[in-house]
Amino acid sequence: MSRKTTTVATRSIAKKNSRRRVAAEPVAKDRSQPQFAPIRTKRVFEEICEQVRREMAAGSLRPGDKLPPERELATKLGVSRAAVREALRSLEIAGVVGLQKGARGGAFILKGDPDLVTQSIRDMFHLGRISLDNLTEARTLVMQLAMQLACERIRPTTVAALERNVDRLTTLPTTGKASERVAISAEFYRLISQATDNTVLQMIIEALTEIVLQQVVQSNIEFFPNLIVHRRRLVEYIASGKVDDAKREMTDHLQRLRRHLMRAERTATENKTVRILTEETSH
Amino acid sequence: MSRKTTTVATRSIAKKNSRRRVAAEPVAKDRSQPQFAPIRTKRVFEEICEQVRREMAAGSLRPGDKLPPERELATKLGVSRAAVREALRSLEIAGVVGLQKGARGGAFILKGDPDLVTQSIRDMFHLGRISLDNLTEARTLVMQLAMQLACERIRPTTVAALERNVDRLTTLPTTGKASERVAISAEFYRLISQATDNTVLQMIIEALTEIVLQQVVQSNIEFFPNLIVHRRRLVEYIASGKVDDAKREMTDHLQRLRRHLMRAERTATENKTVRILTEETSH
DNA sequence: TTTGCACAATGGACAGACCATTGATGCATT
DNA sequence: AATGCATCAATGGTCTGTCCATTGTGCAAA
Numbered sequence: 001m002s003r004k005t006t007t008v009a010t011r012s013i014a015k016k017n018s019r020r021r022v023a024a025e026p027v028a029k030d031r032s033q034p035q036f037a038p039i040r041t042k043r044v045f046e047e048i049c050e051q052v053r054r055e056m057a058a059g060s061l062r063p064g065d066k067l068p069p070e071r072e073l074a075t076k077l078g079v080s081r082a083a084v085r086e087a088l089r090s091l092e093i094a095g096v097v098g099l100q101k102g103a104r105g106g107a108f109i110l111k112g113d114p115d116l117v118t119q120s121i122r123d124m125f126h127l128g129r130i131s132l133d134n135l136t137e138a139r140t141l142v143m144q145l146a147m148q149l150a151c152e153r154i155r156p157t158t159v160a161a162l163e164r165n166v167d168r169l170t171t172l173p174t175t176g177k178a179s180e181r182v183a184i185s186a187e188f189y190r191l192i193s194q195a196t197d198n199t200v201l202q203m204i205i206e207a208l209t210e211i212v213l214q215q216v217v218q219s220n221i222e223f224f225p226n227l228i229v230h231r232r233r234l235v236e237y238i239a240s241g242k243v244d245d246a247k248r249e250m251t252d253h254l255q256r257l258r259r260h261l262m263r264a265e266r267t268a269t270e271n272k273t274v275r276i277l278t279e280e281t282s283h
Numbered sequence: 284m285s286r287k288t289t290t291v292a293t294r295s296i297a298k299k300n301s302r303r304r305v306a307a308e309p310v311a312k313d314r315s316q317p318q319f320a321p322i323r324t325k326r327v328f329e330e331i332c333e334q335v336r337r338e339m340a341a342g343s344l345r346p347g348d349k350l351p352p353e354r355e356l357a358t359k360l361g362v363s364r365a366a367v368r369e370a371l372r373s374l375e376i377a378g379v380v381g382l383q384k385g386a387r388g389g390a391f392i393l394k395g396d397p398d399l400v401t402q403s404i405r406d407m408f409h410l411g412r413i414s415l416d417n418l419t420e421a422r423t424l425v426m427q428l429a430m431q432l433a434c435e436r437i438r439p440t441t442v443a444a445l446e447r448n449v450d451r452l453t454t455l456p457t458t459g460k461a462s463e464r465v466a467i468s469a470e471f472y473r474l475i476s477q478a479t480d481n482t483v484l485q486m487i488i489e490a491l492t493e494i495v496l497q498q499v500v501q502s503n504i505e506f507f508p509n510l511i512v513h514r515r516r517l518v519e520y521i522a523s524g525k526v527d528d529a530k531r532e533m534t535d536h537l538q539r540l541r542r543h544l545m546r547a548e549r550t551a552t553e554n555k556t557v558r559i560l561t562e563e564t565s566h
Numbered sequence: 567t568t569t570g571c572a573c574a575a576t577g578g579a580c581a582g583a584c585c586a587t588t589g590a591t592g593c594a595t596t
Numbered sequence: 597a598a599t600g601c602a603t604c605a606a607t608g609g610t611c612t613g614t615c616c617a618t619t620g621t622g623c624a625a626a
Binding site: 326327328362363364365366369383384385386387388 | 608609610611612617618620621
Binding site for chain 2: 063082089093094095096112114121124126127128131135141145198199200204208
């Protein structure tokens with residue numbers, strides 16, 4: 001390899017920065033018992049993330065602010081660039097920062113991405129932590145809240161948008177792809193959620209709706225013939241502030257969908273056995 | 284530098300693996316309009332993440348499964364270990380995999396961490412995407428749903444646990460640290476959420492409660508004198524299935540808390556101007 | 567049988583390089 | 597003057613190679 005000379009040179013420097021991991025030392029709180037608390041070692045990138053998050057919570061790092069470039073940050077913190085990058089990766093995944101290439105690029109604090117809530121709930125659904133039954137039930141219930149607020153806070157423009165949305169559903173051929181119909185439905189629920197004027201509910205509804213609709217597409221449920229009638233009625237109830245009617249209409253629909261999905265889940269027993277990454281580690 | 288020779292040697296290898304970035308080519312869906320879709324370049328670690336997530340969604344990668352070791356994965360995918368590490372970092376942050384050191388270690392598919400929902404919502408709150416007003420309102424509403432379900436599905440053991448929880452609050456000196464009282468409250472709400480028998484609602488309640496309680500600690504709200512009386516009454520309502528009473532009791536409390544928090548927020552105008560990371564990039 | 571140590575596997579971290587993208591600057595052409 | 601092109605520097609993205617720390621396994625010594 002003929003590289004040993006330089007290697008030795010860099011080693012002497014690296015040695016200084018080794019011993020990087022921080023161990024939470026076991027507190028000697030009581031003399032009688034040795035205690036022996038488990039030693040928790042923290043990875044450097046986690047430390048970096050925490051520093052950034054602390055600045056965020058303290059308000060000294062706000063959306064739009066720019067973090068120093070990776071190289072500079074690495075120097076300041078006394079860690080390698082790889083570690084900084086892993087930290088930035090972590091924050092990026094969390095939707096906290098966005099990375100931009102090129103000159104004047106860097107890591108910028110974002111406003112937060114509501115889609116991440118969806119992502120995390122979706123992961124949990126796919127990993128079996130959430131059942132389809134629980135998911136659809138929760139959606140039904142939360143939409144009741146949404147109807148409550150929407151009826152109180154709806155604006156004329158939103159009513160118009162809802163009506164246009166239903167119109168679009170009408171013009172769609174019932175033989176069309178499920179994904180198209182579902183896209184319209186997704187917007188329908190988004191409009192309603194926005195009418196609640198509560199961003200938290202919006203995010204929750206967005207997440208639940210998206211996951212459920214995804215299931216609708218995959219389960220090849222047939223088009224509900226009366227869907228358009230139901231939707232029109234619902235919009236009318238909302239527009240005229242008939243809370244109880246709107247709630248009932250919404251609940252009826254969602255419960256019907258729920259039953260269909262549960263039935264589809266039971267009959268879905270085909271196991272695709274694709275396997276790309278895990279073909280035996282061979283050890 | 285005296286390293287050029289080896290550098291050249293390694294370069295010839297690296298050259299093969301260069302040109303790594305994949306550009307999603309603009310689809311020519313319609314001949315009349317040029318379209319000019321923005322060119323999205325995808326980073327390699329994202330590609331890796333997607334592959335893993337695909338396997339998950341397809342069911343061929345399930346909780347408990349182990350991914351190949353970093354080095355092997357890097358070889359198989361034809362990328363560097365650093366890229367693999369960033370991908371694993373990303374999946375780890377998303378709660379999809381857990382990393383274990385040592386022999387027989389590796390990346391294991393997890394069951395999903397409900398705490399991530401909390402984390403993402405919390406981030407959004409700190410980044411100003413969610414207002415305290417919206418947050419507390421949503422919490423009030425969702426807890427109404429929880430009371431509904433809890434009254435229907437509560438089990439005697441849970442009632443006992445709730446009573447014990449209130450007892451613990453009683454034994455606590457009112458002069459104690461806020462964080463201790465808050466920890467007990469957190470468990471109180473956790474017990475109620477578990478009584479709903481709906482994991483989705485549990486996660487939502489967990490998230491909203493934790494963030495709100497965090498605010499309670501920081502805002503130094505005084506201890507509600509009647510809190511214990513309210514709690515006892517609430518538990519009794521739940522135990523005896525008095526849905527409406529329970530809902531009212533819960534809503535009353537949460538709305539009171541809401542008003543207090545909003546007032547505290549208005550009077551909180553002291554700006555700590557700590558700044559560690561961002562002291563001018565000096566360019 | 568038990569203890570302890572060497573060893574290998576594997577994640578964690580680092581240094582040092584090169585490439586690709588992007589914005590700014592200045593020069594040349596029109 | 598306006599446009600276009602070349603160049604440069606800053607910065608994220610990636611790669612290679614190396615070493616350290618942790619952990620399980622198996623063998624050897626007690």
